[in-house]
Amino acid sequence: MIEDLIIDWRRFESNESIGHAVRTADDVAVDWSDGRRSVFNRFWLRDNCPCARCVLPLTREQVFEIIDAPDELTPSDVHCDDAGRLDVVWSDGHHSRYLPGWLRAHATDATSRAERRAQHPRSIIWGAEHADRLQTFDHDALMTDDVALLAWLESLRDTGMTLVRGVPDQAEALLGPAHRISHIRETNFGRVFDVRSKPSPDSAAYTSVNLPPHTDLPTRELQPGLQFLHCLVNDATGGESIFVDGFAIADAMRRERPACFATITTVPIAFWNRDDRTDYRWSAPVIALDAHGDVSEVRFANFLRGPIEAEEGEMPAIYDALRLFQAMTREARFRIERRLAPGDMWVFDNRRVMHARREFDPQSGARHLQGTYVDRDEMMSRIRVLTRQVA
Structure with missing residues (x-):
């Protein structure tokens, strides 16, 4: 039978x-x-x-x-x-x-x-032109409609970045859409972290200074997958959000400077995150490749970078590759910039998309974002189950 x-x-x-x-x-x-x-x-x-x-x-x-x-x-x-x-x-x-x-x-x-x-679904790499076609989703639809939820997650999987609008401007409202995927990835910064200027910060994110393009928590063996950043208040001057597709930079580097690409994908770089309570450290290449040679992950935060450990003769090639990578994150062709309004929420692949923030003036008005993480595996699992249910 x-x-x-x-x-x-x-x-x-x-x-x-x-x-x-x-x-x-x-x-x-x-x-x-x-x-x-x-x-x-x-x-x-x-x-x-x-x-x-x-x-x-x-x-x-x-x-x-x-x-x-x-x-x-x-x-x-x-x-x-x-x-x-x-x-x-x-x-x-x-x-x-x-x-x-x-x-x-x-x-x-x-x-x-x-x-x-x-x-197999392929990543859609993008640059500055993505600003005009960034996919936007409605919070209430994601919370009630599995078809809309699947469309959102597939877009997030393929492009690495989406904007959700209409999120209630209430504390921890971002947990609703996050829980529609799965459970939260809690870190030493909490289950939900508040992004605002603090008197005694334990991260540069909790100041008003300019933050260059980075991924969050490259100091962990496994960086968080999806990052949620929900705007509650944004009255301060400055503080615009900038995004860079790390996969697009990797693709351009592979084509334009293959020797640097070979270095940046093989030489481990140290990242440290230390305070009086915790001490996280991990070393890995800035760009990771999978078994097929495809780019699978970007790991970078200059403000968390430790000293490079390598032979003296390797240093020129390493710094050529590192300086090129940083220079490319500043190129206009790779960057999109937007200002969040209350109720807006960025949701992006933290292991692919680097985010940045322009300096803001905390004396000019309040600026308060809340963030949380959901691992990439949870998104993929949810997509597979939803596909069986709604297809």
Whole structure:
């Protein structure tokens, strides 16, 4: 019965069916109805058996451990059953069946892997022109409509920055939209932090000085993902918000100055955040790359940077790259600038978008923003679940 297959929470639908399945040495080859051939490694297939003995039905978590398969494991019988599933009987007597949609979605042949990679959402990099097409969302719609919520999160995922309007100008009102995603990332600055000038600040953000482009908390092993900045009062002269897409700078640096790009993505830079109660320190490259060589993270705050630890002969190249990166954050082509009004809230990817603030005059009027963080993983999880629910 097909019901005894414990499948992922997602739906796996495909226009292609299994035309033919055969053993090839110790592995299994599937010929699809569109002519594609996928060869599945024997241990990969056994590792992903979806039967109720291998997967816990209540949680859909794997309980079988591949080390328990014999070294000499082979498929003894392979065929396509009447329901269109791949049916495999193993040499140790275990019986596995696989839905064609699931197999197609996870096929390991080069064409299928390239196809999946092409379908993965890609970051939309931007510069100054983004000021005219910055996506704006309505607070009340996000709080009541899952379709609007999904559109907001997808925009946030793809561009790294959004503006939410109509947020009540009340303390902690930003927690409503944040909780529509998931739980809060609390830090030593609190669950919600107040951005305003203070007599005894423990961060430059809590003064009135100019703040150059930076990511928050680069001093942590994992920087906070999403940052919320909600404007309650903004009567002071100055204090305009500036945003820079770190991914756009990385892309330009890779094309225009590849040697500097190689340095900035490999040399760890120290970031420190210390006061009389805490002492956070972490070192990592300013620009991080993923396994495919794509930019995955930007980490930078000059006011939290510690001394560079490197060989003397490496210093010229390191400072060339660092100075270029800082110079590019000042270039008009990468920057957008806006002034927040009460009820406005910036929500942006803190591991991608650097934010800055112009100096303001605290004697000219009050300026009070509140902020909080939600990790990037929480956004991605919420997008996946919403996609299943509203698509």
